[in-house]
Amino acid sequence: MHNTLIATWRMAQDGIIKAMDIDSLEDAVTHVVINVEDNPLFHSVGYGGLPNSKGEVELDAAFMDGDTLNYGAVAAVQHIKNPILVAKTLSRYQRNNVLTGHGAFEFAVQNGFEARDNRYPLSQLKWRNTLQDLPASEQLEAYDGHDTVCVLGCSPAGKVCAGVSTSGLFLKNSGRIGDSPVIGSGCFADSAIGAAAATGVGEDIMKGCLSWEAVRLMQEYSPQYACEKVVAEHTAKLMSRKGECGSISLIAINNKGEWGAATNKEEFSFVIGQPWKPVQVWLAHCRNNTVSVELASEEWLSNYLLRLNQGSGN
Template sequence: MSWAIIGTWRMALEGIEKAAELLVNRGNSGDAVETAIKMVEDFPYYKSVGYGGLPNENGEVELDAAFMNGDTLSIGAVGGIKNFKNPISIAKKLSKEEFNCFLIGQGAEEYADKNGFERKNMLTDRAIIHYKNRLKETADKRLTPYKGHDTVGIVSLDLNDSMACGTSTSGLFMKKRGRLGDSPLVGSGFYVDSEIGGAVATGLGEDIMKGCISYEIVRLMGEGCSPQEAADKAVFKLNNILVDRRKKSGDISVVCINNRGEFGAATNAEGFSFVVATEKLSLTAYVCSVKDNKTIYEVATEEWMDNYMKKRTAPLKLK
C-alpha cells in the first residue's frame, strides 16, 4: 500500500501539503482532495478559483466544481453556481446522491442552501479591479476579453488503495454568463478509477472537451501505459488533431497518478506547473516545458517560487 497526491499549478502546494498529512495518517482520498481544493478556493489571491476568482462579462463570479469517487465511480458536480463558498464541498456532497448529481445555476444554489452550505459574496475588490481594467483594455485596444485560465485539479490515492479526484474553477475570465468548460464534466476535466488511476485537466476548456482527455489518460494507464506515457500521448494526440483540423490548439495540461502512486504530467504550453507528494517523494513543485511532443519538468527553483507569489499578491491599481 502507498499514498500519493498530485495537483495542477503551484497554487495547489499548501493544500497538498495539508492533504498529505491526512494521507500519512490513514485519512481517505476523498477528504484529501476536498481539503486541498478548499485551501485554494479560500485564498483570495488566486484569481481563477473560488473566492477572488475573476468574473464573467457581467461582473458575476460563477463557479464550477466536480468530485469523483474512484471506488464507486460516483460523481458530483456544480456549474455556474454563485455566492456559495467552497463549491468542491457541494460537489462532494452531490456525489453521494443517486440521482441529480450534477446541478447548475439556480438549482445548484437551491441544493447548497437546503444542505446548509455557507453563502458568501465571492467577488473581491481585487477581482473588481482586474475586471474594470480588462473592460478598459478591450475597449481601448480592441483586445479579446478572454485570457488563459487555471483550474485547480487534484488526484489522490490513500493507504486503503482508494482514489478520488476533484476540480474547482471560476472559469474563463470575462466568459458569457452560463458558460461551462471542461472542469465539471466527467471524462473531460476529471476521471478516476481506483483499479487503474486518475487524471485531471486544466487549460482552455473548449478544446479540452474535444478529447475527453482525463478519461483517455485513465484508459491508456489501464492498457499498460505509465502515467507519464499516458499523459503525453493523450495531450499531444489531441493537440495535433486540433492543429491539423482547426489550425490551432488552446492550452491543454494534465496531471495523473496510477493506483501504485506513480505520477505523470503533460502540457502543450510553456510554464505549466504542478505539485506532487507521495510516500517516496516529499512535497515538490515542478515547472514544465515542451520538446518534440514530450513534456519535460524540473523542480521549481526558490526564485521561481518567490516570483510566483509576488506576481499574484502584487498591489493592483485601476488603469
Template sequence: MLNRRKFIKSTAATASLFAIGNKSASGMIPPPDIKDIKPIVISTWDFGIAANQAAWKVLVSGGRALDAVEKGVHVPEADPKNQSVGYGGLPDRDGHVTLDACIMDELGNCGSVAGLEHIVHPISVARLVMEKTPHVMLVGDGALQFALENGFKKENLLTKESEKAWKEWLKTAKYAPVMNIENKLYDKAAPTKLPGNQYNHDTIGMLAIDSKGNISGACTTSGMAYKLHGRVGDSPIIGAGLYVDNEVGGATSTGVGEEVIRNVGSFLVVELMRQGYSPEAACKEAVMRIIKKKPETAKNIQVGFLALNKKGEYGAFAIQKGFSYAVCTEEKNDLLIPGKSYY
C-alpha cells in the first residue's frame, strides 16, 4: 500500500497532465495552511490607498474581513472629491445621483442595492440586506425605504461641483466615455477639472483576507455618469462586479459594466483560479473573453479585473493601459501598482 506522501506525489504527477498550474486531481486547488496566510487588503484605483488604510486598521486588530471591506469603502463613498463613488458622484442625465453596491462574505452570504438615492453609504445598506432580509438585492425606492427604516439618514448627494459638471454636460448632452477617467477626476492635492461631456465613472472594488484566512469583498459606485435614469451596471451584481469563494479567492471589476455583466466577469475569474490560474492570469483570460466577443467595442472601452486568491496572491489585468490598484500588507503599506493590459 502506498503511504500518504507517495500517494500525493503520484496523484500530483497524474493531475499535471490534465491540469493548469497547481490544481489537484479533483480539479480543486489544495488549500494553503492557515498559519501561512497573512492579512491583506487590495482595492481598485488610486483612491484605494486611503480606503485600504481604513480597512487595514480592522484587519491588524484581528477584525473580520467583512468589517474591513465595509469600513474601507466607506472612505471613497463619503469623499465629495471622488465623483465616481458615493457622495458627490456624478448624476444620471436627469440629475439624480444613484448608487450601486454589493458585499459578500466568507460564507457565501451577499447583499446588494441598486439605483439607491440619498444615502451616503450604500455598502452598509447592502450589508443589512444580506444580514436582515431573505433577499440578495433591493433596488430604487424599495432600497431607500429599507435604508430609512434601518436608521440611515436621507441626504442630498449632488454636490455643487457635480451639479455644475452635469449642467455643463447638458449643453451638448453628448455621451463620450473617457477611459481611466478616475485618474483624471480624483487627485487629493488638486482635482482635475474636465469639460462636462468628458466625465464618465468608475468604481472601488475591495478584497481582503483576515487573520483567520477568511476572504470578503465589497464593490460600490455612483455608476456611469449621465447614464439613462435606472441604468444599473455590474457593481451591485454578485458574480459580475464582485464574487468571493472562500475556498479559492475573490475578484472584482471596474470599467464599463455592461461588458462585465455579459461575461459574468468576477465569477469567471474566481472559477479560473479554482482551475489553477494565478490571479493575474485569471484576470487576463476574463479580459480576453470580452475582447474576443467584441473586438471593435473593446478598443474604445476600459474593463479591468482585480483578484486575490486564498494564498494571498493578487493580480490584475485590463483592456487598456492606465488601470492601477492599491495593496496593503504587513510588508507593503498602501503600495499602488499599475495593472497589466492588452492594449
C-alpha cells in the first residue's frame, strides 16, 4: 500500500520520508505529527513549543477519520508527550471526545500515554527575552517560519484522514484555544470528498471554518482551486469588515490523492509524499493577491537547514 501525504511546513519532511513505508494511513499521518512533536528544534509543536504568557507550554491537537467522521481533540493540555496520540484515541469515542486542560491530561495518564515536561531551554530563552517587549494580545502573529503541523493523507482506496498538533500562539493567554482542536476549522476529513487543514492565526481561521469550507468546495473544484478560493475570499472578507487579517495557509487533498495549497503570506512551505516519487518540499506564495506554488530550490533548502542548525527553529 502506498499513501499520498501532504503536510504543512518544511519541518514535516523527515517524518513524511519515514511514513511513506507505513501501510496504515492513520499510523502514517500520526507518525509525521509525532516526528515534529518530539523535535525540540521546531518551536511551535510539542517538546520545545513556544510558551504562553506564563511560560507554560499548552498544546492542542486533533485527529479525524474521513471514513467514519470520527473526531478527537485535546486543547490547552500540558505535560503530554504526544497529544496527537491522545486525540487519535479520543476519536474512537462517540461522546466526550474533545477534552481540555487537566481533564485531557487525566484521560491521557489513565490510558497509559507518556507524560513529559515540554519546556525546552531555547524556547524558554525566547520567552524570557520577549517578555520585556510583550505586545498587545491583538498584535500577536503566527510564529514566522512554521506554525501548526498539519498532516493529511489519502490511501489508494480513497480513504482520507487528518492530524494536527501545535503549541499555539506564542505568548498567548493561559487557556487560549486556537483553531487546531476545533472541527472544521483546524482540519476536516470526509472520504467521500477529501480533507483539508489550516495553519496560521486561529482566531481568524475560525471565523470561516476554513477546512470544512475547502472540503465542501472540493465536491466541485480541484484541491488547488478550492484552497486558493477559500483563502482569498476569507482574507478579503476580514479585510473589508475590520481592515486586517492574520496569516492563513491551507492544504487539501481529495480522495483521488490530488493536492493543493494556498496562503495569504509571502511564503509558506509544505511537503508532499506520493507513491513512487521522492518526497518534495514545495512553496506557496501570495503576491499581489495571486497565489503561486513551486518546488523549493536547493538554495532555499540549504538556507533552511542553516537556520535550523543555528537554533532559530525556522
